[in-house]
Amino acid sequence: MRLLKVAFAIAVLFVNLLIAQPSWADKPKFSKNPDYIEVTKTIKELKKSAEGTIPANVQRQIDELEFQKAAIESGIAWGQCRNETGGNLAIYGNAGEESEESENSNQLYFLANGQTTPDQWDCQGVYLPSDVKVAGLDKTGAVAIRIMDGTQLLVKKNPDTSELELNIPNAKVVKPSDQDWFIPNVSQAFVDSRIPNTLTSGDNG
Template identity: 50%
Template sequence: MKFWKYCLIVLMIFANLAFAQPSFADRPKLSKNPDYIEVTKAIKKLSQVKDAQTQLEGLTPEETQKKIDELEFQKYALETGINWGQCDNQTGKTIAVYGKNPNEEENEDYLYDNGLYFLADGQATRNNWDCDGFYLPNDAKLVGLTPDQQVEEFTEPVAIKIADGNRLTIKRNPETDAIEVNVPNVQIVKANDVNWFIPNVSQALIDTRVPNAPTENS
């Protein structure tokens, strides 16, 4: 009788190991996450500047610490496993955003890492759908990426890339009509920097597109 009880206990243990979700399963290595690498580098650079009591790009020590705090918060979001970003359009116009192509795995001939989707004014992309950034039309200007709030114009097509774990709010400055964003460490990327489709078109052409980005209301 004891032998059969012993066998039953052993079988229960093996069944539990076979079918239960392993709590010790390996998490994706953060050291290979490009967003985590960039955020970590930015924190290290700003911390060195702060420790040396010098200024970077016109930042005061207080502004430097604020940026460090914001980046530490982003780093924490990545460490807790948030692997998607969100885009919120408050520009008054349709914008083009970048996200994963749902048919990418089925279509081996898909040329780009991200698809280009259109997000209507007042809409935000859906939770868990990874918005990696947005396209800046060739007649648009950008403001707010420098401490002196300088308006920037670009002579070639660019996109704005964000790290995972961020909710990017895109607005239009009423005084300059320039695009402004709320995330401090966005990246300006060109076609040779990332495998994205970055066209050379105006806002007027973007306005003609039917919104098709997955949103919170869809």
């Protein structure tokens, strides 16, 4: 009888181990995340360049980067984009299996006005045509804005100036020659003519 109870207890323990997530399960490998590596490196460089007393504007950059670093450490390995521009917004997402023949690590998608990319769908940045003006951004041609994991990017149009406004400070600009992002030279009118093909937070599936 005693052996039966022991066997039953062992069986219950085994089932619990199979069903419940172990408390010692590995945490997300954020230390290998490219964004995490970049943020950590930039923080170190800013602190090193300050040499002693850190100016207020540099300290603000460090604080913002520390905040981004904490967001990545929390396990959020994706970015989110919202479009309030009044037209289509071209955004970058992981090409994955959808574009095995593509030479670029990510692909352009089109997000309709008033829409937000869903949770877990990694919006990596936005494309800004050459004929679009962006507040606080001096650009002479088409560029892309890259966002880090854990970032909610809002792009909206200022009704008074018609300029686009980004809710992130110190936007990281990606130029055609910088890395393997597809940055074509097309107009906003062309972007607006595309059929939106991004699942949004209000879509099913």
